[in-house]
Amino acid sequence: MPQLGLDGLRAGARNHPRKRVGRGPGSGHGKTSGKGHKGQKARSGGVKGPAFEGGQTPLQRRLPKRGFTNAAFAHHWRVLNVGRLAGLPADSDVDAAALVAAGLLPDGPEPLKVLGGGELAIRLTVRAHAFSEAARQKILASGGQAEIVGAAGTKA
Numbered sequence: 079m080p081q082l083g084l085d086g087l088r089a090g091a092r093n094h095p096r097k098r099v100g101r102g103p104g105s106g107h108g109k110t111s112g113k114g115h116k117g118q119k120a121r122s123g124g125v126k127g128p129a130f131e132g133g134q135t136p137l138q139r140r141l142p143k144r145g146f147t148n149a150a151f152a153h154h155w156r157v158l159n160v161g162r163l164a165g166l167p168a169d170s171d172v173d174a175a176a177l178v179a180a181g182l183l184p185d186g187p188e189p190l191k192v193l194g195g196g197e198l199a200i201r202l203t204v205r206a207h208a209f210s211e212a213a214r215q216k217i218l219a220s221g222g223q224a225e226i227v228g229a230a231g232t233k234a
Contacts, residue, residue, distance in 0.1 A: 156188045158206075160213045161196015168200040173227070189228065198222075 080086070099111035113120040129136045156174070162182050166172060174190045177183035183190070192204060194212025201221040209217075209224050217224045 154188045155191040155208070156183055156186060157191050157193055158183055159193050159195030160198045160216045163192075163202055163204065164196070164198055164200065166200070166202060168202070171203045171205070173205040192217075192224070 097107060097112075098105065099107040102108045110120065118124045118126075129138060131137070158177060163172060165182075166176075166180065170176075174183060177190070178185045189207035191208040191210070192206045192213045193210045194216055198216050198220045202217065203223045203225065204217055205225045205227045207226065207228050209226070214224045
């Protein structure tokens, strides 16, 4: 006979039926349906969240906000990988307006940054507000040019 231990235990089948409340006195869960008599917890949706303090101002509202967030100063870019440029005609000039017209870039006020994902085999002159180093190298390796236009760090 094998030795019994905790490592040999496994969960048994769950075969008990779910509790059907509010189905009359014969069910044992009729009338108040196991919720006792009246009160907030007997109501639908009556359970308050973990921060509720009975109407007293909760702790997270009593304490001051601390620290610094950089969200107001963050730079927002429209980004495009180099591999997406492969479908454009060779020896063409590519800027944000041309990319919007080609459906490769959403229209908007944010500056354009070209990133290095994908491969580029055609020669293009790409004008953008910023380039990653990998993108610049891939554009130059294919015989094209990477030109920076406008102010690259403008806040959108």
